[in-house]
Amino acid sequence: MDIDTISRRKFLKLSGLTGVALTLGYYLPADAKEPKLITAFDAENRGIELNSWIYIDVSGKVTLYSHRAEMGQGVYQSIPQIIAEELHVDLDKVNIVFAPGDNVKYGNQITGGSSSIRGSYKNLLNLSATARVMLIKAASNKWNVSELECYAEDGHVIHKPSGKKLHYGELVLEASKLDIPKNVVLKKTSEYKLIRKPLQRQDTPLKTNGTAVFGIDKMIPGMLYAMVERNPRLRGKVKSFDATETLKIPGVKQVFVVRMGVFNTFREGVAVVADSVWAAMKGKKALKVDWDDTGFEHLDTEDIYRRMEEALQKDEGLSFVSKGDSNAIIKSAEKKIDVVYSTPYQSHSCMEPLNCIAHYQKDKIEIWGPIQAPDWVQDYISKELGIAREKVIVNMTFLGGGFGRKAFMDYPHEATMISKEINAPVQVIWSREDDATQGPYRPGVSYRCQGVVANSEISAFKVSIAGQNNSHWRGGAKDIPNRSATEGFLKPYVDNIQNLSIVDIPFETPIPTMWWRSVYASTNGFAYESFMDELAAESAKDPITFRRTYLKDERSSELLNKLEEVSGWKNRSKGYGVAITECFGSTVGQIVKVSKNAENKIQIDQVWAVIDCGWYVNPDIIKAQVEGSIVMALGAATIHEITFKDGKTVQNNFNTYKMPRITDIPPIEVYIMENDADAGGVGEPGLPPFAPALTNAIFDLTGKRIRKLPFELAKV
């Protein structure tokens, strides 16, 4: 019939896919805050641009257009697990396709803030359950029976009395024309068959046989390779360069100056384009570049921390939290604790160095790469190059680590500029040295912590913070405090400590800084939870009992109970430390046990971690994320730091920016709290408590308080 033909064509237009299908997605009505579910059919009739998230085709295959990049945190697995649960299909029937960058269609796509599942799980559950109900309805219409007599199982709808059975694929056309049912009832946690089960990740086999395609592995026809010599002082311009030797290298094609955005500033480099990575690498080494660094403050780490220290002692700044009167209490106290904690700059150092393919064409730009924030890249490139955003196509690959670094626009921008110059597709590969020396880094932060204990309780608690504010790099106002000043610090602490003051002291350097796994919680957590321990010691109370005074809410108390239970806290010997932090909607407590080894050096014997992330999907992925976070925290606390000398980054590869190795890792046990509270993040919250739990354990064993990271375990 005509109408069918038309709808079919419209479907094709809408979904951009072949075949008839049930396509269900969310859209955000102009006048509403909550997104609404809609079918492709309805969307077309009402002229709404469909946000096509889920698509069931005539073969019964389910495809989700994932708006999230996969960078190791297991979204590849968790999202299909959610869909399969409510849709009643086999997990292997669910495919996931990374959606190209487009925040108009998909909403903010940044994979960060541990938000992949947090942001979407309720919608995904509802989407899948709704599709199931519609397929059941479609079958009951076909059979002319009551839908109450039908149920869905394994990708089929079954009529119970007669045993008749139809495959989802046979029902999609019918279902796609139905109205969307309201108030679809979701399963209870106890009814889950897939969610909360430690199912294997579907991407694992691709990562054990070398077939997973990371950005660096991607190839497109006619692609050249480029490497760039960038200003070693992070800023500045190319005064001149000599490419005589470079151009002699077989395979080197072109050498020119390229400019890329670093937030709101620019950085220049000299690009070497060649027909192989090796030729580009060799060509880069043979370059001679004269840099213009004028106006660049010649950075030095010691200087930076001295300036922080001075700022902290001045006692001014922007108030972030002010409760009661901690200043007066501290001033008049006979005995107070007044100490400074400091944390270093750190590099993300993803195992896959930065890389990006760009193909600049007359009427569009196409980009492929390990990209955490495709829609930001789309926006940025569109603005910088003055080309309509829909003409900028950003394709994501697997990411060999992200940790915040791959949410930054410099490397796609630079690749685009090079492709434009040579008028051909190009893959720009950063050497490990480029990746390590160019930033942006996690900002180093220093904290002045002042406190008074009376009657074994906190009578005043004040933390002043001096460190770069990441948001300044993105144009954030400088007269307001860093809104992450208490990131990592438990909300119940803020609620229950009577005299509490948190002050942000604006502090600037020319070093580009950015989010690093768990962001400010990674540094705040060390200061806050170490200081909490100092106050507990001052009160002569057990560190967990002391914290309980302020963590009376049910979830915190249960988490503390669990920590005590799994670590045998109550019957412990010397050498135990605890810390508990909260970020991205999840709370993690850790206990570290240390002892002295045969050479009288500190060794870490065991780590226990308990995470409360509310509703969750896959316990094994959560455990893996917490284990990995602890390893990353161990490196940042005891092994590596980024320092600056003479305006340059000192560490440039894994021989100087050393990483934790298999030999450094203690046994780690991870426990997950069971509850149905809103889902919190899992990729980052396991990181912040490790460093303070470790240094608190060292204090417990030795009486020595460590206030500066990193420190060497062997030198304690």
Added chain:
Amino acid sequence: MAIINLKINSKEYSIDVDPQMPLLWAIRDFVGLKGTKYGCGIAQCGACTVHLNGQPVRSCSLPVAAVANKNITTIEGLSDDNSHPVQKAWIEEQVPQCGYCQSGQIMAAAALLSKNASPNDADIDAAMQGHICRCGTYPRIKRAIKKASENKP
């Protein structure tokens, strides 16, 4: 430039390249096997590990001319179907996170087990400490190697 004959995963390849080019880039860009990864280029991370006559080597630091006509195995040559005991154990223990370092880790573990069927903790540490995993999958790597040694026929 020079013609170099390579024997990778029992196949012969003849490529015309700079003889000083590290084996890593020859494998990736001229032979077209992308499972072997670049991580540091200075023999620090192990991401580029392949087998040379059964021994684990850092392909980023071996000039391609030095390995002409020798038996090279890359991750793609370990098995056709993820059936090598190490690959199986890696899947059972769900080792990979981002996965980028894992080709190198797996090649190192496979080489270890071919020499030592039941390695103890110290053996595992010695064989694996040259391999960085930024995602921190070390606890699972240890478990998987033990599992692979048990699973071995």
